[in-house]
Amino acid sequence: MDEKKREVIKMIKADNTIGSSSLSEAISSGFPFSSAFDSSEFGEKGSLGFMDLLGVTDYFPNTISMFDFPALASSNIPTWTTTATTKKEAMVSADASSNQPATPNTSSISSASSEALNEERTKTADQDEEDDEEEEQEQEQEQEQEQPKVTSKQLKAKKTNQKKQREPRFAFMTKSEVDHLEDGYRWRKYGQKAVKNSPFPRSYYRCTSASCNVKKRVERSFSDPSVVVTTYEGQHTHPSPLISRPAHAAPPPAAAAFAMPFQRSQLLPHHHYQFAHDVLSSNISNFGNYDTLRNIGSTTNSANFLHERRFCTHSGSALITDHGLLQDIVTSNMLNP
């Protein structure tokens, strides 16, 4: 399973076309992109979320998805359609697709993670299967209601079924020497596991917020130890605890949890809007390209990676540092608006 993931990530790194389509489609699908990136991979406590720097967050009402931007929705986004090869993949795909925000153009979706990819692809093809599953689940629920006495086996089965219902995932790679990149949320590590065919262990983190069951896995790429592969699972049900939110910010509408809330950017200082616009439109076709992702902001070499990075906050005056993702993306002129 993770071998597949690694393979796909390698593909993303090696193949510009696939890479760009995968991540940009993940972006355009609305799906986990915001979930994954509404978290600044920079700055210890007190930093901004990545999406905040983009001028977008999950927690703004009346959000719209990337697809609501015509330029993004039509010409710039290549498609990458694959088919689920196993029943399990199809099931997961159906499950993930159920979490998709309603967008006008979701016939072909994918993600940087093969798991997420499997979850995302073939939405339409699996629609019927999804419906069947839902019916089955409804029937099971009805049966449970009719028969309140459940055996331990049934409980076990129920638990198993619940486990199978995975949250949509989204993985991305960041070149960093720091394994656990700050993203604006607070995480508690609950496990570490050696991974087959990799000398690097995989770490498991869970969002510390009580009602939030977002998880993330962090592992180093076997092929390139300087690359950290972060996989987010689920969506935050709360604002970033490290980001001060405007008083009028409402809890996220469930359907828009993965949407790209662009309207927010209209309320932001110009450089925020400009950043979002630059990254999400003109650079969108390359956004998922690993090398582009890695090099967009850096003029250069890997030595840039661990230096302190500073960004303007919403106040426009405070400076934060980071050791994570944004440097890989943000352009230098954005750092000095």
Next chain:
DNA sequence: CGGCTTTGACCAGCGC
């Protein structure tokens, strides 16, 4: 003392 990490144990899924 609370919050976090570490780490061995446990469990479930999957392939053979």
Next chain:
DNA sequence: GCGCTGGTCAAAGCCG
């Protein structure tokens, strides 16, 4: 059925 692997749990320890 068995072994492997990924994912999670939970006790112990660490740290501010």
